[in-house]
Amino acid sequence: MQALYFRAMGEFLLIIVSAVLVNNYVLTKFLGICPFLGVSSKVETAVGMSFAVMFVMTLASTASWLVQTFILKPFDLLFLQTIFFILIIASLVQFIEMLIHKTSPVLYQALGIFLPLITTNCAVLGVALLNVQQGQGFLASVLYGFGAAVGFALVLVLFAGLRERLAYAPVPEAFRGAPVALVTAGMMSLAFMGFSGLVKF
């Protein structure tokens, strides 16, 4: 019994490690690049965005699993999958937008267009879709969604730290702004390749 428990814990740990590091959505799947570049100029904003995305991603993967299992599959409505998921995500984003507007108007301003754009963030939809495709159990899906969100948050905050330092650097004319940020993101992605093979998933 205990051995089984440990096996399960190990399994869940692997799911998290895989989602955070090995199959990082931004750096190895190249999903969610838009907010990754858009809201990473300051660490504070990046942290706020991270929490918003974590909220949406975890709940979206949970809700999508429920919808998939209890509505789409029983009624054979898989052709409605995308539209359902988008609906879930859009509602969650609306909710978090109201929440942030109420609690932190400055963060609301700083996130600007990127907050509603979480709706069309390919990472969020990607997580939901990949999750149900893999056909995992409920807890595994939730963890996977959460792990992917943590991975997104991790690289977003690290990247924001790097960009804050970059803001002081005399970057050559042609590379100023987005180009050097992309080069940096590329280097990060190279570094994350070191994790490949860490978890066979």
Added chain:
Amino acid sequence: MHILIAIASLGGFALMAGLLLSLAQKKFRVEGDPMVEKIDAVLPQTQCGQCGYPGCKPYAEAVARGEADINHCVPGGERTMHQLADLMGVEPKPLEEEPTAPMVAFIREDECIGCTLCIKACPVDAIVGAPKQYHTVIADYCTGCTLCIEPCPVDCIDMLLKPELIEHWAWPLPETERARIGRERKENHARAA
């Protein structure tokens, strides 16, 4: 039949989400615009109207509504513009006008006829005087907005440079190549954006 289930489930789901959202909307209603206060706090409060609005607060409201750009505050200069850019989450923009050195108004008292027009114009009540008496500017309170110049019928108000005090002197940046490059980069950045 199949299509009916599809429509019903999708519709039902959407209805549920809509209900939840409308509840949330009630709970998280935002009164007024909290940004106005924050924007007003970084404005220099000269009330000079150089931004095209009748004072600092109206400009703050216009910026919060997104009607006014962030680069119209002349006395606030680059710093205020950067603070506004930070608050609004937009890229810094070059200033409309370069800020001038800080000034104070000065009334040539022997020419003053005591009409009190300048007193009425002063947005911070920094001019004292009574009808038919000489008026004078309290230099410590004058914001240098120049709003008193126009109404004066005898043109007896001058704008003088604020005297430079040794206590208020601040070290300049070092005159090194690196500091200069940094400064230029920042200016170029502001201009390019």
Added chain:
Amino acid sequence: MPALLKRLGQALGWMPAGFFGGIEVPDRKLTANEPIRDCPVPDVLILPMKQHIGEQCHPCVHIGDHVLKGQKIAATEGYVAAPVHAPVAGKVVKIEEHRIAHPSGLGLPCIFIEPDGSDKEHRYDPLPDWNTRDPAELRERVRECGIVGLGGAVFPTFIKLVRDQHHPIKTLILNGIECEPYLTTDHRLMLEHADEIVRGLSILRYMVSATECVIAIEDNKQDAVEVMRQAIVRAALSGVRVLAMPTRYPQGSEKQLIESITGKQVPAGKLPVHIGVLCQNVATARAVYHAVEHGRPLTERIVTVSGEAMPRPGNLRIPFGTPVRFVLAQCGLEDIGDGVHVLHGGPMMGERLRSVDVPVVKATNGLLALYEGQIRGLNTEEQPCIHCGHCGEVCPIRLVPNLLADHCRNDAFERAEAYQLFDCIECGCCSYVCPSSIPLVHYFRYGKGQLAQIRRAEAFAEESRRRSEARERRLAREREAKQARRRARKASQSAKAEGGET
């Protein structure tokens, strides 16, 4: 536990001097063996109205007045202030703005005195029986005599001489460290006037009723240690220790010295008195002795005139107001060539003079003439920071100087403040060790100056907002009143009309 850690740190060489960080600077005490000599009186003395930290004084004499040596010529009602006294007898010839030793090159109102050659002197009542007097009276005397900290900070001394029930002074430290290169004023003072310093120490001790006294001297001045020990034996004082401290810059900085001796740190934004310590310079102690026992105000000081470009270096007793050009001429430096620069103060914390037509003031502890090649910042070029971290290793208050300088350079002043910019004591250790020759202290001064201006602007904006809103309210009130009057008038008119009709 912290004490144990500290001892471990000292043993391993991380805190060799009793405080964190610090550097070894070259000694260059060229004038250590030059006896103090008198500087002649110049044709005119220029006395700035502010020679201390705090509020500016106002002249209390008029043009044409004759003043006696030691007569008070300027004072202010402000608390943090020290009055100015005439260093010689003579005539006030003019009162106008004159350039002072300040990096801005700006000036202050100054009183110009032409000596009349007489030695008529004004003195306060001598108080040889000070140990029977009320400490408050002695404190008033110290204040009246214009005594400020002569180590370089020029903070009015009387402010620190308080008996506070909440913070009783336990330790009185006399600072004879003088860790700056070249400077030897305190060193010579201790060798030649040890007895007067010890008398001053007794007075200070009586005033604050300190239980223990420490005279701290760097261990590269063993002769001074010996002389001070003998003076204490002669004066038959008990509870006074002479400590030979490790030679390490900035051992002489008040905060660092207190940490070295007591192991305690002065809390940020507080004075040493909050941890029961009073720290005074040896020259200040001597000035207190003169003020109390002889009634003589502070009108002169010892100045080290030195440097490789100085033909006849020495330690001079100079009346305040003497032009620096005149002093340099006394030491053989008649005209200052292109490649020679004059520093006011020591090379680590002093100021390069842009003009030598400035007067010697209470803060002047050294005048150094150096060749251009010796001066950092003129012969080096700032290179990018390579984050080697040496600056953080030597910073005696444990800032992260390179990141702080980055924030200052890029005008991220709020960030700089969060990185404790205002705790920087500007000792210069970081700039000294920087392999990239970054003028870190200069960036910190820039940041501090800009932040001070921003704070002033914010306070002004707040005041303007308050006044503007008050005006709005007043105008609204007036409109309201006008409308009320109009309504009342209308109402009464209509009432009248109605009354007429009926």
Added chain:
Amino acid sequence: MPIVSSPYLHGGDSIRLTMMSVILALLPASFMAIYLFGWLAVFIITVSMISCVLTEWLCLRWMGRSTKPVWDGSAALSGLLLALTLPPTLPWWMVLLGSIFAIVLGKQVYGGLGYNLFNPALSARVILLISFPLQMTTWLMPMSDPRAAVDLYDAAVAWSLFCSGPQGIGQALDAITMASPLGHVKTEWTVGVGVTDALVHYNYSYLNAFLGLEAGSLGETSALALLIGGIYLLARHTITWHIPFAYLATVALLAAIFNSIDAERFAPPMFHLLAGGLMLCAFFMATDPVSSPVTPLGRLIFGVGCGILTWCIRTFGGYPEGAMFAVLLMNCAVPLIDHYCRPRVYGHSVDRDAGS
């Protein structure tokens, strides 16, 4: 006359002195490389250093900036570091490509020395590894190995190997190469052979590993030579003890713990310490001042992070060697580490951030 702030004295340290001292500290490892791989090492080091300096000069000229920084020794140092991480069989054009990557993508894109976010030499090494995985993991038998089939002390042989690869000397690649200890252990594990047996098959000896008489990149084989250089840097105070100590101690500790749990699955600590690029990374890569934290606590955390990542990637990852990935990954975190690991300032209580 410019306003110049105090202090007016300077200790005399300079960037060039710093860089020269690091190059000096790398000399033992370089000589070891030449002893092991003969002329091949000379060629790779020379090409790498010269092309780095040249690339830097071209970049600065092209951008219209002052070319003075070329002579501060940092480009030459990057070239030397890069060369020492390369396998000896690399053809000349890959070395050249690596140098260009190091200077252009690793350094000049960010604005030159002092602004790069990642270690230039390691960035180039990783780019090369990802681009040419086969060539970058092919190790030559060192000349100390009695089975060494080619005479690398012969300049002509080494030159043709350098220019056109094994076919230039009429040899098959297999005939002159062997696996590195780390790679060997990893491949053996995938076919089910435990660490102890794998090391016996490899003829592994700690003494050889310590002296460096085994297959590996040019400069990373000899722990002894790297230790000499590292101790020189520590003594000269170019680097502080924090990063190397934390890094090596973490790897050793993790290896010791897991080795005691399962000696067949997890390699012993000594093997980890002496294998691969760990020593080189600990003393020369992770301590690169520009891309490592400045505060003592930050440096310790950085070192521990490098250690954990290195051990994890080596033990569980797809790549046999994790040291360079670990350092690059920790480089990403440096700005945040710097920000949150500032020391307690004089006179401030510990809960400084809560207070202010």
